[in-house]
Amino acid sequence: MAGGETTLAVEGLKTHFFTKAGVVKAVDGVSFEVAKGEIMGLVGESGSGKTVTGFSIIGLVDPPGRVVEGRVIHDGRDLVGLDDEQMRSLRGNRIAMIFQDPMMTLNPVLRIETQMVEAVLAHNAVPAEQARDAARDALGQVGIPSPDERLRAYPHQFSGGMRQRVAIAIALLNRPSLIIADEPTTALDVTIQGQILYEAQKLCRETGASMIWITHDLAVVAGIADRISVMYAGRIVEQGTTADIIDQPAHPYTRGLIGSVPSRNTRGDRLFQIPGMTPSLLNLAPGCAFRERCSVADDACLAEPEPSRPLPGRVLRCHHPVLDTAQ
Amino acid sequence: MTVFIIRRLLQSAVVVAVMSLLVFVGVNVVGDPVDMLINPEADQAEIERVIRDLGLDRPLHEQYGYFVVNALQGDLGDSFIFGQPALQLIIERMPATFELAIAALLLAVVLGIPLGVLAGLRPDAGWSRTIMAGSILGFSLPSFWVGIMMIMLFAVMLGWLPSTGRGDTVPVLGVEVSFLTRDGLSHLLLPAINLSLFKLSLVIRLARAGTREVIHQDYIKFARAKGLSETRVVLVHLLKNIMIPVVTVLGLEFGGLVAFSVVTESVFAWPGMGKLIIDSLHELDRPVVVAYLMIVVLMFVIINLVVDIVYSILDPRVRLQDTKA
Amino acid sequence: MTVQAEQRPGSGLEAEPRPDDVSVETPFRRFVSDFLESRIATAALAVFAVIAFIALFAPWIAPTDPYDLAQVSVLDSHMPPGSTAFDGRVFVLGTDGAGRDLLSAIFYGLRISLGVGVMSGIIAMAIGSVVGLAAAYFGGRVDTVIMRIVDIQLSFPSILVALVLLAVLGKGVDKILIALITVQWAYYARTVRASALVERSKEYIDAATCLALGHRRILFRHLLPNCLPPLIVVVTVQTAHAIALEATLSFLGIGLPITEPSLGLLIANGFEYMLSMKYWISVYPGVALLITIVSINLVGDQLRDILNPRLQK
Ligand SMILES: Nc1ncnc2c1ncn2[C@@H]1O[C@H](COP(=O)(O)OP(=O)(O)O)[C@@H](O)[C@H]1O
Ligand code: SF4
Ligand SMILES: [Mg+2]
Numbered sequence: 001m002a003g004g005e006t007t008l009a010v011e012g013l014k015t016h017f018f019t020k021a022g023v024v025k026a027v028d029g030v031s032f033e034v035a036k037g038e039i040m041g042l043v044g045e046s047g048s049g050k051t052v053t054g055f056s057i058i059g060l061v062d063p064p065g066r067v068v069e070g071r072v073i074h075d076g077r078d079l080v081g082l083d084d085e086q087m088r089s090l091r092g093n094r095i096a097m098i099f100q101d102p103m104m105t106l107n108p109v110l111r112i113e114t115q116m117v118e119a120v121l122a123h124n125a126v127p128a129e130q131a132r133d134a135a136r137d138a139l140g141q142v143g144i145p146s147p148d149e150r151l152r153a154y155p156h157q158f159s160g161g162m163r164q165r166v167a168i169a170i171a172l173l174n175r176p177s178l179i180i181a182d183e184p185t186t187a188l189d190v191t192i193q194g195q196i197l198y199e200a201q202k203l204c205r206e207t208g209a210s211m212i213w214i215t216h217d218l219a220v221v222a223g224i225a226d227r228i229s230v231m232y233a234g235r236i237v238e239q240g241t242t243a244d245i246i247d248q249p250a251h252p253y254t255r256g257l258i259g260s261v262p263s264r265n266t267r268g269d270r271l272f273q274i275p276g277m278t279p280s281l282l283n284l285a286p287g288c289a290f291r292e293r294c295s296v297a298d299d300a301c302l303a304e305p306e307p308s309r310p311l312p313g314r315v316l317r318c319h320h321p322v323l324d325t326a327q
Numbered sequence: 328m329t330v331f332i333i334r335r336l337l338q339s340a341v342v343v344a345v346m347s348l349l350v351f352v353g354v355n356v357v358g359d360p361v362d363m364l365i366n367p368e369a370d371q372a373e374i375e376r377v378i379r380d381l382g383l384d385r386p387l388h389e390q391y392g393y394f395v396v397n398a399l400q401g402d403l404g405d406s407f408i409f410g411q412p413a414l415q416l417i418i419e420r421m422p423a424t425f426e427l428a429i430a431a432l433l434l435a436v437v438l439g440i441p442l443g444v445l446a447g448l449r450p451d452a453g454w455s456r457t458i459m460a461g462s463i464l465g466f467s468l469p470s471f472w473v474g475i476m477m478i479m480l481f482a483v484m485l486g487w488l489p490s491t492g493r494g495d496t497v498p499v500l501g502v503e504v505s506f507l508t509r510d511g512l513s514h515l516l517l518p519a520i521n522l523s524l525f526k527l528s529l530v531i532r533l534a535r536a537g538t539r540e541v542i543h544q545d546y547i548k549f550a551r552a553k554g555l556s557e558t559r560v561v562l563v564h565l566l567k568n569i570m571i572p573v574v575t576v577l578g579l580e581f582g583g584l585v586a587f588s589v590v591t592e593s594v595f596a597w598p599g600m601g602k603l604i605i606d607s608l609h610e611l612d613r614p615v616v617v618a619y620l621m622i623v624v625l626m627f628v629i630i631n632l633v634v635d636i637v638y639s640i641l642d643p644r645v646r647l648q649d650t651k652a
Numbered sequence: 653m654t655v656q657a658e659q660r661p662g663s664g665l666e667a668e669p670r671p672d673d674v675s676v677e678t679p680f681r682r683f684v685s686d687f688l689e690s691r692i693a694t695a696a697l698a699v700f701a702v703i704a705f706i707a708l709f710a711p712w713i714a715p716t717d718p719y720d721l722a723q724v725s726v727l728d729s730h731m732p733p734g735s736t737a738f739d740g741r742v743f744v745l746g747t748d749g750a751g752r753d754l755l756s757a758i759f760y761g762l763r764i765s766l767g768v769g770v771m772s773g774i775i776a777m778a779i780g781s782v783v784g785l786a787a788a789y790f791g792g793r794v795d796t797v798i799m800r801i802v803d804i805q806l807s808f809p810s811i812l813v814a815l816v817l818l819a820v821l822g823k824g825v826d827k828i829l830i831a832l833i834t835v836q837w838a839y840y841a842r843t844v845r846a847s848a849l850v851e852r853s854k855e856y857i858d859a860a861t862c863l864a865l866g867h868r869r870i871l872f873r874h875l876l877p878n879c880l881p882p883l884i885v886v887v888t889v890q891t892a893h894a895i896a897l898e899a900t901l902s903f904l905g906i907g908l909p910i911t912e913p914s915l916g917l918l919i920a921n922g923f924e925y926m927l928s929m930k931y932w933i934s935v936y937p938g939v940a941l942l943i944t945i946v947s948i949n950l951v952g953d954q955l956r957d958i959l960n961p962r963l964q965k
Contacts, residue, residue, distance in 0.1 A: 115550075338804075
């Protein structure tokens with residue numbers, strides 16, 4: 001967007017789950033771009049379809065889910081419709097993913113060494129010794145002390161923060177052009193969160209990788225992302241630079257999210273909470289999905305709002321966006 | 328830890344003592360001891376001599392002491408039929424039973440784990456349902472009847488495999504085994520399959536349940552996100568996780584195989600200790616029966632003890648619980 | 653009804669809860685309709701009902717009385733299925749070594765096998781429930797001792813426990829009943845204790861204790877009914893197991909005496925003719941045994957699924 005090359009372009013992505021109870025439209029027409037070296041924040045409440053978006057990109061949607069429409073263009077190639085082997089050779093190689101819960105992402109019965117070396121060998125025909133060296137270097141890079149010893153350890157000998165560092169090290173192993181980080185700090189203590197956040201940002205800059213940073217916490221992403229996409233009920237409702245989104249949120253939902261971020265000014269006050277709950281994505285009624293919770297909703301909102309580009313670099317899906325700069 | 332082991336040892340000793348008491352009282356109180364312990368063909372003088380020898384004219388608690396002292400010295404009486412010490416008879420038959428049980432265990436693992444994993448990976452596929460239906464049958468079918476059907480089909484009708492006996496054996500480390508000769512192996516096959524069917528069903532169920540649980544774990548998805556091949560995900564990441572519970576359960580089940588070999592050995596006339604005890608029950612060869620029961624109970628107590636201790640070493644939570652209690 | 657059953661999701665992995673039924677159902681009707689949801693289980697229940705009917709009324713519906721010497725002729729022995737005797741009767745499933753009509757023998761055998769299995773199940777359930785309730789209700793030492801015994805007994809396979817008892821007691825209907833009860837009671841005790849413990853922690857038992865209701869009243873009027881669902885599941889599994897074990901022991905010649913020719917004994921009788929290709933004498937009683945056990949197990953599986961939703965995966 002910012003003039004540079006585009007690492008990833010998602011266009012009209014729809015991922016639906018065909019359950020026995022009905023169709024869950026977890027991702028329903030999502031479009032965004034990530035430029036080379038850019039960090040894009042994907043923000044939304046739990047259940048809004050962020051994780052499914054991430055898995056759709058790397059082709060790991062579990063049945064009964066399926067990408068039903070749209071394109072995922074990575075380095076000029078559409079990933080939707082690639083065969084299993086082509087997808088496999090991309091995963092963990094050109095596109096890596098870090099998961100939310102570090103306690104669950106490492107296999108409890110395999111040594112760290114095994115889990116790192118196999119990631120190298122899956123994509124490179126190199127001797128095991130060389131793969132091991134790469135693993136050790138990656139551990140050092142993410143700030144794990146005495147990596148040689150730690151390679152021999154099992155996951156349960158690491159703390160949560162350390163395990164997430166290992167997961168990041170694994171993601172970095174093959175120098176991917178894109179890293180999808182799915183709430184990698186949510187399960188961690190606040191102090192560790194800060195460290196990991198800083199570390200991830202630094203590594204991304206160093207290696208030139210692009211990153212999609214998924215979170216439900218706007219405060220987290222405000223400090224790290226270049227641009228932010230706000231997701232609600234399977235759709236992106238607002239998109240813009242981090243400064244724009246934070247300073248001039250236009251979508252009622254984004255404004256609600258910002259209202260619920262604790263800041264110096266609101267300390268002591270009760271946090272503003274968006275009333276109501278995320279709607280179930282199963283058999284979602286037509287019209288704006290935020291209608292039930294929106295304070296400015298009216299009859300126009302019974303119709304689906306189409307994406308608009310009111311300002312340069314800004315995308316909005318709302319009939320009544322707040323476009324003044326009074327905030 | 329030591330406290331734990333001592334407690335378990337004590338408990339095991341109590342179980343063995345209770346069993347010896349049960350068998351002893353069974354033989355001496357419920358039944359007529361003279362009837363049970365003395366060869367029915369002996370004459371009056373002989374009977375009286377044996378009564379004195381065995382201390383049957385003494386009070387019951389003294390008799391029990393006598394029985395225990397003898398048992399501890401490995402003397403469980405002589406077989407009426409064979410005239411040999413009962414213990415020796417049983418030990419002679421042990422290798423055949425163990426060979427059968429081990430073969431059955433191997434079959435259960437080697438066939439059960441792949442079948443269970445396959446059924447767990449694609450639970451809705453037709454062949455998965457077939458595997459599971461088969462395992463329900465394996466649980467339901469009485470193994471003696473399956474054995475009979477196997478003999479009918481493979482021995483009588485098709486004539487592919489022999490129906491009875493152990494075939495040629497060769498000594499390995501002083502123990503006669505069947506599986507190293509062609510003839511022995513052909514004799515071993517049907518009984519081993521028969522004995523393994525129940526455990527095979529069990530392994531299939533365990534492996535399937537484990538697969539269905541593990542396959543949805545984040546670490547499997549993460550392994551895929553690393554770009555590993557599906558083969559490696561299943562054979563390394565999945566299999567290693569389900570092997571631990573399966574192997575633990577199977578360790579516990581080995582004793583069960585030895586116990587249930589009673590049935591298989593009788594159907595296939597496999598000359599092990601299971602067939603021996605059924606024959607002895609028919610021929611009223613009580614010393615052999617008593618000796619068999621004591622030995623098998625002892626074996627079980629030891630297996631349970633070892634599994635408990637190994638488990639407590641592997642799983643710190645068990646240890647903690649026990650020292651608190 | 654059937655349409656609704658079709659639409660209901662089975663044991664799939666649906667993420668969303670299924671929409672609630674609109675109709676108001678009593679717990680019992682809900683139980684019945686849940687059960688009928690599985691076509692296999694319904695069929696199994698029907699098959700079991702037929703078997704139970706045959707067992708109950710064997711003397712009236714069997715073509716002949718196979719143990720009435722006046723009706724049996726050795727001249728008819730070893731006749732294959734479908735043969736006709738010289739007096740014109742047809743032996744649908746053939747005859748055994750003594751010239752008995754096999755179909756009739758199977759009907760009578762079912763009566764004995766099912767009778768022994770069910771009776772041992774009922775007595776074991778009564779004993780096990782009382783012991784399990786006592787363990788849960790009194791707790792402490794009583795509980796520890798009882799559960800230790802249960803654990804130890806369950807660590808031995810059923811066949812070994814039965815062997816010990818039969819070796820000591822000898823042969824006979826009463827002896828095999830004792831053996832089958834001993835093999836089963838611990839399962840009932842463990843099941844009842846587990847669910848009684850859950851119930852005990854609920855408030856109404858405290859309330860009952862405060863009202864100074866007697867132990868017995870609290871145990872049997874309040875705790876026991878709530879242990880019923882898991883108990884029903886164990887009953888089916890254990891009864892099937894008892895029937896199979898009795899057949900096995902009788903086949904080995906250490907179970908029922910020949911005066912009580914259960915299916916296991918019929919199979920044992922046929923075994924000696926197997927090598928001369930007279931397969932039917934062993935096969936058909938075995939098939940009857942198999943159908944009985946499988947139908948009970950299938951009913952049990954479905955009961956487990958609907959009575960214990962936690963086990964549903
Ligand atoms: N395997 C699945 N089957 C059915 N629905 C699913 C499945 N996985 C996710 N979903 C649905 O997709 C929606 C979005 O989930 P997710 O992407 O995990 O949300 P987020 O990551 O934003 O919290 C949820 O409503 C969830 O119900
Ligand atoms: S479209 Fe209407 S309901 Fe939806 S967010 Fe905008 S104003 Fe609110
Ligand atoms: Mg998520």
